[in-house]
Amino acid sequence: MPLPEALFSAQQINIPPELPDILKQFTKAAIKTQPCDVLQWAAGYFSALSKGEPLPVKERIEMPSAVEETDTSLTPGFLQVLHQQLSPKGTVSVTELKEKWRNLCLPDEQLEVILQLDDFGEEVEWMKFLALGCSTLGESLLNSVKIACKILTTEPGPAAPITFETFSFLYSYLANIDGEIAEEEREAFLHRIKEQADQQSGMVLLRNFLTQPSVLF
Structure with missing residues (x-):
């Protein structure tokens, strides 16, 4: 019985020319953002990339204090990322806010605490949420x-x-x-x-x- 032909060969494997740059930018973004759950954050990153939306990426690395060294809660850098993603809409649904929040690997309970500071319904005025986020920091x-x-x-x-x-x-x-x-x-x-x-x-x-x-x- 003849051996099956190889499933792949160098000629069959097509590597998109843009792939190396995509991976390079992804790596740099992960280093700057330092997500505690890389897989969760990566899902949000590539979802935003595919939709042409602002990416969940910090502008620069935030150096934590000794107290915050193992903390995964909201920081000014994470709040700025959320602002870049959600401020263009003016008003956002709580569902979308929760999605963006979780993509940054932030704790659900902290989001609930912020939302309870005002009488929000299913929609959130972004500038009010930003102000409340700053008040927790x-x-x-x-x-x-x-x-x-x-x-x-x-x-x-x-x-x-x-x-x-x-x-x-x-x-x-x-x-x-x-x-x-x-x-x-x-x-x-x-x-x-x-x-x-x-x-x-x-x-x-x-x-x-x-x-x-x-x-x-």
Whole structure:
């Protein structure tokens, strides 16, 4: 009985010319993002790649502190990835948010805690979720707004400028959730910030509010 012909030969195996670059970019993305579950994250990565959607990739490696060394919870870098993926839609379904969240290997219970901070239904206004996500990362209202500015700015750097309208929304929303600052004080604070923003083409810089009375944060 004659031996069967080889199933594959060098001529039969077709390697797409773009495959090496795809694998190279995937490897670099995994190194920058450092997912705790590479398989789960890879599924989200290639799903987004096939659909032409923003990839679940951090801009740079986040160096954890000694306390966070084994932590797999939300970080500013992960929140920025979610912002890149979901902010263009304005309002997102909880189902899609959960999918993107799990693709980053983040704990479901932390997402539930954030969602319970407001009366969300099946749809989530992204900017509100971003603000609440920042509030879980910052130890104070000041730190929460600082994190949001660094995520939202289009000019990375120490100034982290964002529009006054965006700053006003974030601050007012988080201050209302917090409930510790009187409305008159909030309005007076925002008035001072707007005066400074008007001198910066309507942009709020980090240093604009770092010098404000700490009671407002």
